[in-house]
Amino acid sequence: MAVYTHLGAEDLARLIAQYDVGELVSAKGIAEGVSNSNWLVETIGAEGSGARFILTLYERRIDYADLPYFLDLLDHLSAKGCPVPRTMHDRAGASFRMVEGKAAALIEFLPGVSPTRPTAAQAHSVGAVLARMHLAARDFPLSRANAMDFAASAAILDACGADRLASIHPDLPAMLAHAHSAAAIDLSALPASQTHTDLFPDNVLMRGDKVTGLIDFYFACTGPMVLDLAVTHAAWCFDAAGQYIADCGTALVAGYESIRSLEPAEVALFPAIAKGACLRFVASRAEDWLETPDDALVTRKDPMQFVERWRFYDEAGAGLLA
Ligand SMILES: Nc1ncnc2c1ncn2[C@@H]1O[C@H](COP(=O)(O)OP(=O)(O)O)[C@@H](O)[C@H]1O
Numbered sequence: 001m002a003v004y005t006h007l008g009a010e011d012l013a014r015l016i017a018q019y020d021v022g023e024l025v026s027a028k029g030i031a032e033g034v035s036n037s038n039w040l041v042e043t044i045g046a047e048g049s050g051a052r053f054i055l056t057l058y059e060r061r062i063d064y065a066d067l068p069y070f071l072d073l074l075d076h077l078s079a080k081g082c083p084v085p086r087t088m089h090d091r092a093g094a095s096f097r098m099v100e101g102k103a104a105a106l107i108e109f110l111p112g113v114s115p116t117r118p119t120a121a122q123a124h125s126v127g128a129v130l131a132r133m134h135l136a137a138r139d140f141p142l143s144r145a146n147a148m149d150f151a152a153s154a155a156i157l158d159a160c161g162a163d164r165l166a167s168i169h170p171d172l173p174a175m176l177a178h179a180h181s182a183a184a185i186d187l188s189a190l191p192a193s194q195t196h197t198d199l200f201p202d203n204v205l206m207r208g209d210k211v212t213g214l215i216d217f218y219f220a221c222t223g224p225m226v227l228d229l230a231v232t233h234a235a236w237c238f239d240a241a242g243q244y245i246a247d248c249g250t251a252l253v254a255g256y257e258s259i260r261s262l263e264p265a266e267v268a269l270f271p272a273i274a275k276g277a278c279l280r281f282v283a284s285r286a287e288d289w290l291e292t293p294d295d296a297l298v299t300r301k302d303p304m305q306f307v308e309r310w311r312f313y314d315e316a317g318a319g320l321l322a
């Protein structure tokens with residue numbers, strides 16, 4: 001379920017009329033996603049040509065002051081040829097508007113489907129596109145701090161507290177100390193750019209092995225590029241049983257390095273950063289787990305999945321990128 005707000009046909013038509021995108025033909029709520037309300041919108045122009053867009057109403061965890069960063073970044077990357085949706089601007093030039101007291105943006109629809117069992121060839125393509133995105137974003141003029149950095153993850157786990165973490169799984173409280181160790185890592189000398197930081201397979205659209213879209217930039221921030229690669233590695237390179245898929249991991253990093261070589265400091269810190277990346281998802285998932293009512297329509301994500309990945313990186317250590 002990811003339509004939290006009901007918008008009637010008249011509301012939708014009035015909203016679409018603010019853009020130079022033709023007349024509203026249909027708007028269907030999209031079930032995927034957990035954070036925002038999304039609709040697939042179809043329009044028809046005066047000359048009869050159809051067009052498709054994604055209408056997003058921002059619901060949770062988004063500070064509206066960050067919207068210019070997120071939406072301008074999409075336009076910046078798209079203008080540089082990255083497979084990222086453009087933001088449609090309304091007739092007054094605004095990239096978002098207020099509807100029913102919430103911010104709404106109309107975004108270019110991109111074709112493709114998200115892989116459920118990514119192959120090594122797909123991981124290679126994603127690695128290459130991620131590196132292209134990092135290079136294309138280096139001259140983006142805005143910046144945004146990472147609200148989900150390693151210190152924030154430790155703070156979230158602290159706020160959950162050992163007892164409540166143990167109520168989810170007895171192994172979770174041990175992650176508190178590891179989160180504090182991750183928060184102490186100095187990332188400040190690593191090369192930085194604008195980063196996605198949530199590039200899970202469900203945030204990538206593909207046709208076969210080709211990436212057609214990177215979407216859901218709502219955790220994007222300014223920070224170390226290798227952290228983004230580590231998040232993507234942790235998100236793409238394990239199967240449903242939690243086993244590491246070595247050929248996907250090798251292909252992802254090779255794809256990335258086909259466009260941008262990692263510096264020695266990035267290679268050296270990769271296992272520690274990958275462990276910190278796992279704890280970021282342990283923290284947000286544990287918090288969601290404790291805050292989501294049992295009868296909510298949203299499916300809770302299991303924090304233990306990323307505890308197991310943390311253990312993999314802990315054991316793999318420096319051998320991982322050797
Ligand atoms: N630009 C786009 N082009 C095509 N489909 C999109 C686009 N943006 C979002 N979607 C679809 O909407 C779904 C939910 O979008 P997403 O931004 O991931 O929502 P949430 O932030 O709630 O997780 C995606 O899984 C995808 O199917």
Ligand SMILES: N[C@@H](CCOP(=O)(O)O)C(=O)O
Binds near residue numbers: 035203281284285
């Ligand atoms: N990718 C995160 C959850 C964030 O959800 P999204 O639908 O906004 O990408 C996770 O798997 O924990």
